[in-house]
Amino acid sequence: MPIPDPPNLYKRFFIDKQDERVELFRKVAVRFDVKRALYPGSFVHISPSFVIPSVVYVDTDRRTPKFFQDELLAPYIESRKEYAEAPEIGFHHQSYDDPIDEPLGSFDLLISQYAGFISTACSKYLRIGGLLLANDSHGDASMAVLDSDFELVAAVTRRGERFSIKETDLDQYLQPANPVEFTQESLRDRGRGIRYTKPAFAYLFRRIR
Ligand SMILES: C[S@@+](CC[C@H](N)C(=O)[O-])C[C@H]1O[C@@H](n2cnc3c(N)ncnc32)[C@H](O)[C@@H]1O
Incomplete structure (x- = not known):
């Protein structure tokens, strides 16, 4: 069966820019058995739904409500999904800083x-x-470093659309290049990340409490 057309905004921002990052979510989902994910600030980046059966998206962008109601969306995800279940797609058009109508402690993955x-x-x-x-990019990995509820479990490297999960020798990551103290306040003021001696594309932290 031919693949249905992708919804326009997804095509324009992710397929045409070769920035779908499907392998990123596939590798994380397979390695850590992820079935349900929350993606705040997703815009229309629906790639997680190709490999994770239940994903809830949250964004304030004015184009997103129409995108998530588009009748092309369900057949497109159905045509690309790599799991047996029927896809579950949730969407909240709101700030992620406001309460989201989803059960606390219910997601396997926060993106x-x-x-x-x-x-x-x-x-x-x-x-x-x-x-x-x-x-x-905006300092959220550094913020997680400061949060004792999280512990680093992996670094993710990227070459184009190829991703690798590194789970050993994690000490080499997240070492600041400059010996400057950073705090939650200074990260919020900067709004961007810290320079690290060995940067990775992304990091995986486990919620431990
Ligand atoms: C640069 S885009 C990133 C989109 C996607 N996460 C990606 O990786 O391609 C940032 C998105 O975050 C959304 N955003 C920023 N602050 C937000 C907030 N407080 N609540 C919900 N969405 C927010 C913006 O509307 C925008 O769509």
Whole structure:
């Protein structure tokens, strides 16, 4: 059967830019048995739904409600999904800083990609033992380093659309290049990450309490 057309915004922002990151979510989902994910600040980045059966998206962008109601969306995800279950797609058009109508402690994975300090606002929705996948573009991985509820379990490296999960020698990651103290306040003021001696594309932290 031919693959249905992708919804326009997804095509424009992710397929055409070769930035779908499907392998990122596939490798995390397979390695850590992820069935349910929360993606605050997702915009229309629906790639997690190709490999994770239940995903809830949250975004304030004015284009997102129409996108998530688009009748092309369900057949498109159905055509690309790699799991047996029927896909579950949730969407909340709101700030992730406001209460999200989802059960606390119910998600296996919290996705934080280029969208601010999701770890502090949304870790309560992650189950204990669940994972935060954060990059440091806006400083969220550094924020998680300061949070004793999280422990680093892996670094994720990227070459184009190829991703690798590193679970050994993690000490080499998240070592600041400059010996400057950073705090939650200074990270919020900067709104971007710290320079590390060996940067990774993203990091996986486990919620331990
Ligand atoms: C740079 S885009 C990143 C999109 C996607 N995460 C990705 O990796 O391609 C940032 C998105 O975060 C959303 N965003 C920023 N702050 C937000 C907030 N407080 N609540 C909900 N969405 C937010 C913006 O509307 C925008 O769609």
